Amino acid sequence: MSAPNPYLDDLSKGIIKENPVFRMLLGMCPVLGVTGYFINGLGMGLAATAVLIASNVVIAALKNFIPPQVRIPCFIVVIATFVTIIEMVLQAFQPVLYEALGVFVPLIVVNCVILGRAEAFASKKPVLRALVDGVGVGLGFTLALGILALVREVAGQGTIMGPDPESAILLFGQGFQPMGLFGQPPGAFIALGLLLGLTNVIFKKFNI
């Protein structure tokens, strides 16, 4: 059953069919880097989503103004601008999240999900569709980061909603010794690999 509405299609394909993490394997650097805690993964996903939506809209709006020969530098400037804005806003109003995400916030500039959508979609489509596409892909990215971070936090720390001790919920009681490996970068690869296998099985089963 295919949706006749192009907007609905744009929205859903970013989340499932063309999920940037599970299907396209784009933007792996933050995916592996910040998913030690659910909150951080979610924060990173939302920050990237905000940049993606903003850059998609602006690039779609400017597509007739920007000559094709210089489009990549223009895209990069637009993306970098939004990333820097997000960075400053986070630093000012969400300092804890800003500290936790660290270098990965400025690195959103080179997240290929964002430049990829700008190049492949936003620069060829009308503003409204670019907006919907940004929302869809952003949600897909956030969802993937959230799932991966949840798996890693539960396995690697034995908590959810950490690392802040006030909000952290100890799932297995005080004496639980978590698998520290999953908290470390190598654990991110392993968890991602397992999740990719799982999503492939699910996708195949439902013929997506």
Next chain:
Amino acid sequence: MREVMRLSIPLAVVAIVSAALLTGVHNVTEPVIREREQQEYLEALERFFPALDDFETEEINGDQFDLVYDQDGEKLGVMAAVQTQGYEGTITYNLAVDAEAEIIGILVVSHSETPGIGDVITTDNFQEQFIGKSFEDPLEAGEDVDTVSGATISTEAMIGSIRRTVTTIGENFLGKERQAFGLEDLTDGVYRGSVEGTYGDLVVEVEFRDGRIQAIEVIEQNETEAYFMEVYPEIPEKIIEEQELAVDVQSGATLSAERIVAAVRNALEGAPEGEGGDN
């Protein structure tokens, strides 16, 4: 020419608009960020010095020191905002000492040590061992404070930096003085001493004759090559020249320099192994 303009003008416009936008956002967020940082620092000050009434800021070697006074103008202590090189980047922390140069609090403000390993420096377990230690204590890894195995470099960096900071505070603001090492009572001979380094022992032989340190030789060392080259033979030469152990160890390789000094101290504290020869 026309083509160049056609391409560069849109790019320039995009860049200029972006710059303008960023300036605007920066102007809005900058004061908020600054104010929050100051707020956090003040809160830390008040936590460590509940009787705080006034403070005065001084700067030494790029680190900030706040002299804290109570209502009657009595000096309560000093809080330092210090930066030091950790394993993966700069560690910024606040160190509070009371008027007797005794450590009352440590607060790591920011760091980029390995999560789960080097970040033990932020834990109470690691920090508590410093509380109550003072200017008079050696504050030396393995002596009165411990490194955390697996995170030796991070914890050793903190220990070294805390020791230097306490020394700086004690000497500059609290009128303390390090007791000079007494060379007068030593008997002639060759002394051997060692200290534990990050990767193994550092062993020195010190020749003492006619009331002077004549020669210092490093017999064994496992320091990082590049660091060791920066302090050897410079530090031994300094000790011989000044005839004292309290030489300036500020360099790109402070830990190695300190280890040489500590090994010489360790040597001279023991008994001579043999008569000093001429070689």
